[in-house]
Amino acid sequence: MFQLLDGKAISLQIKDEIANEVRGYTTKGMRPPHLAAILVGEDGASKTYVANKEKSAHEVGFISSVYRYSENTSEDELLKVIDFLNKDEETDGFIVQLPLPKHISEQNITNAISPEKDVDGFTAINTGRFVIGDERAFLPATPMGIVNLLQRYNIETQGKHCVVVGRSNIVGTPAAVLMSRNNAHANCTVTLCHSRTQNLADITRQADILIVAIGKPEFITADMVKPGAVVIDVGIHRIPDETKKTGYHLCGDVKHSEVDEKCSYVTPVPGGVGPLTIVSLLQNTLKAYKLRNNI
Amino acid sequence: MFQLLDGKAISLQIKDEIANEVRGYTTKGMRPPHLAAILVGEDGASKTYVANKEKSAHEVGFISSVYRYSENTSEDELLKVIDFLNKDEETDGFIVQLPLPKHISEQNITNAISPEKDVDGFTAINTGRFVIGDERAFLPATPMGIVNLLQRYNIETQGKHCVVVGRSNIVGTPAAVLMSRNNAHANCTVTLCHSRTQNLADITRQADILIVAIGKPEFITADMVKPGAVVIDVGIHRIPDETKKTGYHLCGDVKHSEVDEKCSYVTPVPGGVGPLTIVSLLQNTLKAYKLRNNI
DSSP states (O other): OOEEOOHHHHHHHHHHHHHHHHHHHHTTTOOOOEEEEEEESOOHHHHHHHHHHHHHHHHTTOEEEEEEEOTTOOHHHHHHHHHHHHHOTTOSEEEEOSOOOTTSOHHHHHHHSOTTTBTTOOSHHHHHHHHHTOTTOOOOHHHHHHHHHHHHTTOOOTTOEEEEEOOOTTTHHHHHHHHHSSSTTOOOEEEEEOTTOSSHHHHHTTOSEEEEOSOOTTOBOGGGSOTTOEEEEOOOEEEEOTTSTTSEEEEOSBOHHHHGGGOSEEOOSSSSSHHHHHHHHHHHHHHHHHHHTTO | OOEEOOHHHHHHHHHHHHHHHHHHHHTTTOOOOEEEEEEESOOHHHHHHHHHHHHHHHHTTOEEEEEEEOTTOOHHHHHHHHHHHHHOTTOSEEEEOSOOOTTSOHHHHHHHSOTTTBTTOOSHHHHHHHHHTOTTOOOOHHHHHHHHHHHHTTOOOTTOEEEEEOOOTTTHHHHHHHHHSSSTTOOOEEEEEOTTOSSHHHHHTTOSEEEEOSOOTTOBOGGGSOTTOEEEEOOOEEEEOTTSTTSEEEEOSBOHHHHGGGOSEEOOSSSSSHHHHHHHHHHHHHHHHHHHTTO
């Protein structure tokens, strides 16, 4: 019998804890933490993401603000906003929702964010702090969410073999670094696999903990999973489906219909890792607030 | 029959190439690249390292300077020197020889170095640039030396399984990231092992390329190595030995007396990875010089 790793429930639990902590500060007369977001253009998915972040921020008692700019905003204008937010005493952390319009360099914009306010953890200096193990680092949202899930379910990681499939800068590579760290919620032997990996199934079958972030629908099949493994599915895909009112159904990078029954624990899609990523952003913002206020 | 990966020979070859390139610039009337080093205190090993770096810099036609300070120098004084070197138009890159006296924070000192001059690649921002894949990054010396060795011997890495033993910030972790990268001299499936790894021999035996940086004398024995593997030994230890004039002999993290004959390629100790690390520093300094002069 496998157990579902209920990301939705864990995210509510963590949000509750954050809300309690925030109430503790505001009842002492402090202002609440403040998360800001910069949104450029009219991309539907980006608007939804930002709206969800705003909603979650409000739920835990944060102040939330969204700076909206048209598709035609120049890189210089955007850099001025970032400079303002970097200096603004009333903002603890902020994010720039990606992707940006093509005439704007995402690298220039991201790296202009002060590392003390970079709650997405996307700047080079933050990545470096994270890899070096500097305590001020803001962890990247998805790997941090995965660690939260494993930790809340008391899943043993010490000395386990963790296989990560996918080497992106946002998920796979930082997840591999994080899971290899010498601390209570990591200390795994970690194998990082990707599109060029030979005999992938031979490797994934060794995984006590399998983290899949390859971006291919139902890529991981039952024959690739060791009985009793913990499987974390980071993928989420919309598959056209005429039988659904919406015209699609969601699936992950793992073929859950056949994999789940081999697992000890497995994340559902949706409702697994997804809800934890916004929580990571809230946790990072609270951390920024506490560092700023020497709490 | 195994082949030794002759780090000494490769380092001379690369130094020759650097010297030629430098001559090309100086004959056009440009000043040569300039590498500076800050040396604090009287630690014997540190003095030897700095002297070797100075010698190598001269060999390739660089300008080299060493800023020497007493054991009692304060952190503030050192930060002022770093500020000077950061701004100095005549210095392309500089290093602070570690370890520093205990009253000085190595983290504060390291992170004060401008990322454009951080040719050791020790600052957080440089680590981040390296992990993100920013082309301006200066690669850490030892992992860069390993890639140089593999490349110069035309050793195929694409899709191979590379096992790294040891997770230090300076060698193991960055070597794992580097070998997993999507480029011609990497693209390996990478497993990062460490002190908490269970069944280590089962994992090292899977390695097509085995990189050992665990800091334990002759730790890797023949039974831990797959026949035909490429073995890179980063360790170097002085073992007391009365039969030697010096009173010691050198050994690595690999038990070469029994491992070498199982390998296709193996680095000797000394004369393997060691000579390449100073060359990495020269390559990074040349890169800094070229970036500074828009070459």
